[in-house]
Amino acid sequence: MSGKILTANRVNDGDVVFFTSDHQWSLRISDALFAEDEAVLELLEDQLRLAETGTEVTDAYVFDAEKFDGVLRPRHIRERIRTLGPTVRADLGKQSNGTGGAFSAVS
Amino acid sequence: MRLLKNGEFFEDTWLTLDNEEAVPQGADILVSAERLQAEFGTLMLHNGRLGVVVANDRAVDDIADYLEVIDTVVLEFPSFTDGRAYSQARKLRGSLKFRGGLRATGNVLPDQLAFMRQCGFDTFEVNGRFGLDVWQRAVTAMTLTYQGGYVPDRGFAPADVWSARAGNADDTLRSDFEEIWTA
């Protein structure tokens, strides 16, 4: 199943965050609100506009994702790397502290 | 919009005229460079002050012949990052030796104010978003400059480092903001 996820960076530390179903920002993609229909997508886009003027997050945008067996996975390699950390340093980023996704960046 | 000059806010009493608009008697007026060139003969007889708005893709040399009777030149900053008017101002104050008022309009934010003043602007069209304290802080944040030719000759001025090193800057290191800025 394909859909969209709203992401941003937190202003004070720059960490990558995802917009959740309880309208918070989470470090984990697994918490993300997955927009599979127009209504939810509209909600994400409203939140995107709100985020631009707020102080909690910055550089918000929506990206394409898929859901298989309950696991959310970005479609594009760029978003997968962003969700996990550098592919050349497994010891850094979300992949190193348990907040990454349950997928590989490159396959 | 209001004007910021010498550390104070003023109401903008100047009238900006369209190219076709009739010239009101006695008013201080701003016209485009095109109109200035086309109608200089009549405009120079106008009984209020005369100013010109120069677009930032236009050479300031175009108005060189009129500078003696012009009271104010207005230069535009259509966005924060469009810095052409800094060079226009510099040319006006430098090779063209313009000593009248130089006003910045458009996207004028506190964080550019010091640079604008250093390039020769003395009047700023600003919105009401920032209080006088914010503008003052922006002007005095840097008390030094490495560009000796870019020191404002009125009001608060950063010290010119290279001259200061040579011992020539005793009276340029003026840090008493209140006294200088409002003088």
Added chain:
Amino acid sequence: MYRYDEFDHRFVRERVGQFRDQVERRLGGELSEAEFKPLRLMNGVYLQLHAYMLRVAIPYGTLSSAQMRRLAEIADTYDKGYAHFTTRQNVQYNWPKLKDMPDLLDDLADVEMHAIQTSGNCIRNVTTDQWAGVAADEVADPRPVCELLRQWSSLHPEFSFLPRKFKIAVTGAPRDRAAVAVHDIGLRMHVNADGARGWEVLAGGGQGRTPMIAITVREFLPEAELLGYLEAVMRVYNLHGRRDNKYKARIKILVHELGADAFRAQVEAEYAKLGSPTVDVEQRELERISAYFAPPVYDELDETCVPFELAKNENREFAWWVKSNVSAHKVSGYAIVNISLKPTGGIPGDATSQQMFVVADLAEQYSHAEIRVTHRQNLVLPDVRLSDLYTLWIELNSAELATANVGLIGDIVACPGLDYCALATARSIPIAQDVSERFEDLKRQHDIGSLTINISGCINACGHHHVGHIGILGLDKKGEEFYQITLGGSSDENASIGTILGPGFAGDQVADAIETIVETYLGLRADDEPFIETYRRVGAKPFKEALYETA
């Protein structure tokens, strides 16, 4: 090297204070991101793929041991224990928090460093020859004028909102190690028949999506007229450079669209109007700065050092390292040591804080406490006695800093690419790792000889792929990374832009393709002919045939 006086100190501290205020206003919600972005960029703070990134200026690539130590401490305190040295002689931290940034900048200011103008559409950190002051072929040390330019360009009231970023490179030697022909402005020192020094002023070079070699604007500009002349160039660019299209906004496009003669005429006309009222002040300042760059006191040493020669004979690995990583010094009995940040399979330009501490200590012990950063992402100890080389090599080895590949195929330049960069279209580092592992055998590397590989992860060309003998450009094709290969680029005094060979390759095919190119070269070269000369002699054709014969 240069030391701050009270004015420089005060200037940098005030700038940190100003930025602290801006960060507070952003965190407090007073500034929107749209308003804050140009302000943070003016202080080197980017928002990258995973986090903020801070680029710290290393003026003209020169560092003291104390500064290197502080950079290492910052990596430990505010980042994740490492730093990345860039193709512009700067250093980057990949994980600092915005709220920590003002404190970090204060820590930098303690050791006379800053991040001013490491980003934004302003005059960026001035770069130069990494061997400045010690190179055997040098006409004059370019560092005093680089420092003069650093000060002159810092928070320039007129030139801080240019159409696009602006990079100046300076060389004081005929062998160009600063790539001056591919910069917005390049300066090349000459001495005329009367013995007077002057600058050849180049403009309009650059890389990115429209690579161009610079034109010469003035053949010989008397030294004292430099800043006035640069002011004229900058003003012409600021007023007339394109602002309608970000990709056409660099000065190279203006020079190209006006034509060299018209551009020259505009600059000269502007310069004629200036007069140069401040020449005396500038000359006095240049003299003051020059005193800081007086050569250190060197010991009087013989040209040859017997124990050093013996060590080379006895230890093949040491001999290899000397051959590739040690360069001729202008003073007898001394050598320039190049430290490779390209271990086999490593990340080009990355150094751990531990390695940085080691380099700081070794510089203190063996090289007048001075270090250089190169635009090929390596480090240099400029002043080492021949008699110290063997001990130094042992110590570098134990810190994994003695890879004997400087200038060879394993010395690969790569931008951070899609692993870190928000603009990248493909990864660069894994390609560098693949190729470096493929050519791991040092004997083979030395046999192949002088060859530069440069990898960029997008069209912006931070990995300088256009001027690599072999250039690799990573692109995105429908979500898949693929890589275009160019041949024949060079950034030296015979600068040239590489030519695209043909269709691109998938990531896992790149090392094979490079191997095919290298084997083709080895079959074609005459005697010790370096790769670039063979390429210039035979052209792209045999390489194309070898690469695409089965396609």
